[in-house]
Amino acid sequence: MNAVTIRTISELRRAVGEARRGDRTIGCVPTMGALHAGHGSLMGRARAECDFVVVTLFVNPAQFNDVSDYERYPRTLDADLAFSDARGVDAVFAPSAEEMYPREQQAFVDVGEVAEFMEGRFRPGHFRGVATVVAKLLNIVAPDKAYFGEKDAQQIAVVRRVVTDLNLPVEIVEVATVREPDGLALSSRNARLSPEQRQMAVALFEALSVARRCVEAGERDTATIKRCAAEVFLRFPALRPEYFEIADPERFVPVNRVDGPVRLAGAAWVGQVRLIDNVLAIPGAR
Amino acid sequence: MNAVTIRTISELRRAVGEARRGDRTIGCVPTMGALHAGHGSLMGRARAECDFVVVTLFVNPAQFNDVSDYERYPRTLDADLAFSDARGVDAVFAPSAEEMYPREQQAFVDVGEVAEFMEGRFRPGHFRGVATVVAKLLNIVAPDKAYFGEKDAQQIAVVRRVVTDLNLPVEIVEVATVREPDGLALSSRNARLSPEQRQMAVALFEALSVARRCVEAGERDTATIKRCAAEVFLRFPALRPEYFEIADPERFVPVNRVDGPVRLAGAAWVGQVRLIDNVLAIPGAR
Numbered sequence: 094m095n096a097v098t099i100r101t102i103s104e105l106r107r108a109v110g111e112a113r114r115g116d117r118t119i120g121c122v123p124t125m126g127a128l129h130a131g132h133g134s135l136m137g138r139a140r141a142e143c144d145f146v147v148v149t150l151f152v153n154p155a156q157f158n159d160v161s162d163y164e165r166y167p168r169t170l171d172a173d174l175a176f177s178d179a180r181g182v183d184a185v186f187a188p189s190a191e192e193m194y195p196r197e198q199q200a201f202v203d204v205g206e207v208a209e210f211m212e213g214r215f216r217p218g219h220f221r222g223v224a225t226v227v228a229k230l231l232n233i234v235a236p237d238k239a240y241f242g243e244k245d246a247q248q249i250a251v252v253r254r255v256v257t258d259l260n261l262p263v264e265i266v267e268v269a270t271v272r273e274p275d276g277l278a279l280s281s282r283n284a285r286l287s288p289e290q291r292q293m294a295v296a297l298f299e300a301l302s303v304a305r306r307c308v309e310a311g312e313r314d315t316a317t318i319k320r321c322a323a324e325v326f327l328r329f330p331a332l333r334p335e336y337f338e339i340a341d342p343e344r345f346v347p348v349n350r351v352d353g354p355v356r357l358a359g360a361a362w363v364g365q366v367r368l369i370d371n372v373l374a375i376p377g378a379r
Numbered sequence: 380m381n382a383v384t385i386r387t388i389s390e391l392r393r394a395v396g397e398a399r400r401g402d403r404t405i406g407c408v409p410t411m412g413a414l415h416a417g418h419g420s421l422m423g424r425a426r427a428e429c430d431f432v433v434v435t436l437f438v439n440p441a442q443f444n445d446v447s448d449y450e451r452y453p454r455t456l457d458a459d460l461a462f463s464d465a466r467g468v469d470a471v472f473a474p475s476a477e478e479m480y481p482r483e484q485q486a487f488v489d490v491g492e493v494a495e496f497m498e499g500r501f502r503p504g505h506f507r508g509v510a511t512v513v514a515k516l517l518n519i520v521a522p523d524k525a526y527f528g529e530k531d532a533q534q535i536a537v538v539r540r541v542v543t544d545l546n547l548p549v550e551i552v553e554v555a556t557v558r559e560p561d562g563l564a565l566s567s568r569n570a571r572l573s574p575e576q577r578q579m580a581v582a583l584f585e586a587l588s589v590a591r592r593c594v595e596a597g598e599r600d601t602a603t604i605k606r607c608a609a610e611v612f613l614r615f616p617a618l619r620p621e622y623f624e625i626a627d628p629e630r631f632v633p634v635n636r637v638d639g640p641v642r643l644a645g646a647a648w649v650g651q652v653r654l655i656d657n658v659l660a661i662p663g664a665r
Contacts, residue, residue, distance in 0.1 A: 102546065102570065199493055200510065200544035205485035224486065226544070232546040258486035259511070260518040 096178040098185045105186045109234060110146065112183065117144035121263075123227060126150040126187075127167040127281035128176045131271040134182040136238040138268050148276075149186040155198065156222030160266045161372050162367070167284050175250045186234065193229065201225045202259070207250050207345050211338050211358055212369065223248055231261050239263050244278045246356055246371045247360035250345045270370075272286040276302065276369045289331075290363045296329035297361045300337065301372045304357050308339075308374035313351040315339045322359070328355050335360040335367070350370060351376055382434075382464040384471050388519050391472045391600045394487045395433065395520060398469065399463030403430035407522035407549075409513060411454040412436040412473075413567035414462045417557040421464040421526040424554050433520050434463045436473040448653070453570050472520065479515065487492050487511045493536050493631050497624050497644055498655065508543045509534055512558070525549050530556040530564045534644055541645045554599065556656075562588065564656045575617075576649045582615035586623065587658045590643050594625075594660035601625045608626050608645070621646040621653070628659060637662055 107117055120143030122135045132148075139146045150173055152358045156164035170187065177185050201221050207213075208220035231239060241249045249267050256265055263335045271279045276298040277291075286294055300322040319337055326334050337359040340347050348355060351374075358371035385391045395405055408421045418434075423468050425432045436459055441524075443449035456473065463471050467510030484575040487507050493499075494506035495518045517525060539551050557565045560586040572580055586608040593604045605623055614621050634641060637660075644657035 106548070198544050199491035200541045201489050201491075202545070203487050203489050204632065205487075207485055229544075229546045232548060235548065255486045258484050258515075259488070260515045262518060308522065 096174065096182045096185050098174055098187060100188060101192055102188065103149070105184070105188075105233060106235075108184050109145070109236075112145035118238070119143060119234065119236040120146045120361070121231070121234045121239045122146065122182075123230050123239060123241070124148060124150055124170050125152045125166065125174045125281065127169050127284065128173045129271075129279045129281065129283075131237065131242050131244065131279035133176070133180055134271050135242060136177065136182055136268065138237070139240050140181050142266075142348075143236075143238060145183045145187055146181070147184045147236065148182045149230055149234065150185060151226070151230070152194060153222060153226040154190055154192070155194070155225055156219050158216045158218050165365075178330065191224070193276050198225070202228045202255055204251050204254050207247070207254050210340065210345060210347055211336055212247050212360070215335055215360060220248070220251050224251055226253050228255055228259065228261070231256075231263055236263055238266050240266045240268055242270060243267055244280065244370065246342075246358065247345050250343060260379060269272045272298070278368075280368060282366050282368060285366045290366065293329050293331040294363050294368060296325060296332045297334075297359055297368055297370050298372075300325040300334075301359060301370055303355050304337075305372050305374040308351055308355060308357070308376055309378040310375060313376070315347075315349055318351070318357075321358060326361070331363060333362040380470045382471050384460055384473060386474060388427045388474065391433070391470070391474075391519060394470050394522075395522075396430070398431035401539045404524070405520065405522040406432045407517070407520045408432065408434045408468075409516050409527070410434060410436055411438045411452065411567065412459045413455050413570065414459045415557075415565045415567065415569075417528050417530065417565040418631060419462070419466055420557050421528060421554050422463065422468055424552065425524070426467050429522075429524060429551075431450050432467070433470045433472055433522065434468045435516055435520065436471060437479060437516070439508060439512040440476055441480070441511055442505050444502045444504050446481070451571065451651075452546070453567050484511070488514045488541055490537050490540050493533070493540050496626065496631060496633055497622055498533050498646070501621055501646060505535050506534070510537055513538050514541055514545065514547070517542075517549055517551060522549055524552050526552045526554055527609065528556060529553055530566065530656065532628075532644065533631050536629060549609055558584070564654075566654060567650050568654060570653045572649060576652065579617040580616050580649050580654060582618045583620075583645055583654055583656050584658075586611040586620075587643050587645060587656055590623075590625070591658050591660040594637055594641065594643070594662055595664040597663060599662070601615070601633075601635055601637065603656075604637070608643075612647070615655060617649060620647040621648060 120139035202224035275295045277295045304322040342356040359367045383502035488510035563581045590608040595658045628642040646655045
């Protein structure tokens with residue numbers, strides 16, 4: 094193992110402080126662990142762009158609106174350490190919940206409009222938890238760049254708002270979603286799907302793809318585009334869609350009419366597992 | 380003039396970045412300008428403890444619950460620059476409101492219980508504005524230490540919560556309140572008092588002092604202590620007390636019984652001017 098595993102904030106700061114001497118750049122990949130090739134892609138990008146790469150592994154209780162989702166969230170620490178090490182990461186920061194929240198948290202970062210719809214609407218408090226823990230982690234690691242996956246596109250928009258509005262001195266780098274051969278976006282929650290559910294799960298991406306082709310073909314009416322997506326869901330009754338939305342790609346506010354690039358985003362349940370995915374669609378792209 | 384005046388975030392970061400080379404320590408004194416000897420005391424402490432001292436001058440619109448208070452807040456930039464320069468400050472950061480809030484702010488720092496009572500109760504939104512701008516300024520200046528005056532004791536408690544809960548890498552230093560010979564706490568708002576009002580204004584400190592003596596003499600019942608303070612206010616009818624509270628000195632939650640050190644804090648109006656003050660009282664101290 095070359096990657097150092099660090100459990101405390103003070104140790105992490107010491108390691109980063111040493112690494113920073115001599116103008117070396119610091120990259121941070123915040124994760125909740127249960128690492129997969131999507132995280133691997135973030136690490137690869139960070140490794141290519143920064144001198145010292147820190148991966149954080151922290152299942153943040155504050156961002157789970159659903160306690161049972163928090164409890165069931167996969168935890169695979171040993172595998173995650175080996176995975177990070179194999180990708181040339183310099184340090185893995187894996188704090189306990191007590192280290193991150195030593196007493197009742199009173200200060201939270203709240204984000205407005207960008208956190209209001211889609212994930213914000215269906216997971217009350219989720220983005221407050223995300224914004225707060227990302228602010229904490231960025232203040233602890235103090236990286237030059239932090240890497241986030243496009244799969245959580247609204248999360249990236251929220252994090253960008255936190256960074257610009259609170260003047261955090263870090264650049265946010267967005268890395269494209271990694272997908273299975275059939276199109277299913279990689280997600281730590283996929284591990285909880287049965288083989289049959291796994292077959293069905295791709296319907297979310299298919300609905301997004303159909304809707305994207307609709308936009309690319311010139312359709313501007315979002316009700317029509319949503320109907321195309323709804324037909325896909327009808328073919329996969331094992332999937333229970335929670336929302337399917339067409340939004341401004343920066344503000345993440347739903348639009349009624351497509352007048353430029355849009356973010357198509359959806360959430361759907363397969364059994365007890367909630368999956369999300371999204372794609373960017375550009376009118377007239379084909 | 381030796382102190383550099385800086386108007387933009389990028390320039391300020393460049394200046395601090397250069398100062399930081401060679402392990403020099405950075406001190407920050409956040410102010411809203413209209414500087415007086417209270418600020419001078421903060422600067423003196425920062426100058427003694429840090430290699431490079433930044434004073435920030437920014438009348439933060441986000442922390443004024445009352446627009447007319449914001450508009451009437453004294454602004455004395457030239458005098459403030461000379462004042463800072465005379466105290467050996469290295470850089471004065473005086474950004475415009477547009478520089479600090481270039482677009483509608485969406486991300487705010489919200490603080491819980493510690494911001495709920497006293498100033499938090501009578502100035503709705505005030506501490507959200509304070510917490511947010513302090514987070515911004517600390518992220519911009521990235522000091523090792525930041526200096527705040529005891530006169531705004533609840534503000535210090537709020538700032539401490541922001542720093543610890545969001546893991547900002549800065550030490551908060553509290554500096555004792557500077558008072559006029561008669562006891563009136565120095566405040567930029569004192570400049571708006573007429574000579575007659577100025578005479579009356581000291582009643583707030585007198586009420587606090589009477590209550591403190593009550594605590595020091597062993598009185599534990601807060602209703603009794605408040606009655607002592609109320610008698611002082613009765614002698615100064617030009618003062619309209621807004622609150623007079625006896626609170627836990629860290630949590631800033633009012634207590635019903637004195638069981639240890641308490642913070643006595645009050646707010647009162649003299650004409651159109653709202654004054655606040657506070658003292659620490661230790662049972663049995665005399």
